[in-house]
Amino acid sequence: MMSYQILLDTYQLFVPEFLYSVTGKEELASGIENWRYIPTDASIFELVSKDMGQNLKETKKKFLEVGCGVPIFSYALKKKYESLLEVHGIELNKEICDYVASTYFRNEVEVEYANASDYEKYEDYDFIYLCTPIKDAEAMNKCLLHILENMKDNAILYLYTTTYYDPSKFSIGCKMERLGNNYLYKMIRN
Secondary structure (H helix, E strand, O other), X not given: OOHHHHHHHHHHHHHXXXXXXXXXXXXXXXXXXXXXXXXXXXXXXXXXXXXXXXXXXXXXXXXXXXXXXXOHHHHHHXXXXXXXEEEEEEEOOHHHHHHHHOOHHHHOOEEEXXXXXXXXXXXXXXXXXXXXXXXXXXXXXXXXHXXXXXXXXXXXXXXXXXXXXXXXXXXXXXXXXXXXXXXEXXXXXX
């Protein structure tokens, strides 16, 4: 199954139900065509999953999605690399964490209620994905610096930003490259 299809199927199954549970507005929950925000750009998922696949061998690796919300990205990666990847997420919104804990996801993706800027377990992960959930540039800088300082050596951070945010000033001690023709950065801690 194509990565995009895994992502779309997951989105269609869980996001409408979540929207209805939070808003109570059935028109928002009636399906993908009525919801304007698609949480994960399929081309970004393709780039990250392909790059990760090149780094997955026989030993199971650990993946963390920072600011995962309803963990569609993590779930789709788990489905793609089931035997090679253990997936986790952290989320600052308690309501979303409670929702995830009450759904099918509770058995698929462990989501922890945590603040990314002071999370203490980054060194446990081989791959970290951050889709700039923080709109304030200063707070984003603090969060990114905290992640990079606490990652283990040779861990990979995928940073996706839809803005003109430039993470290069934080690349000291990291090898950094852009993936694709967009704002997806791969940072490997040396």
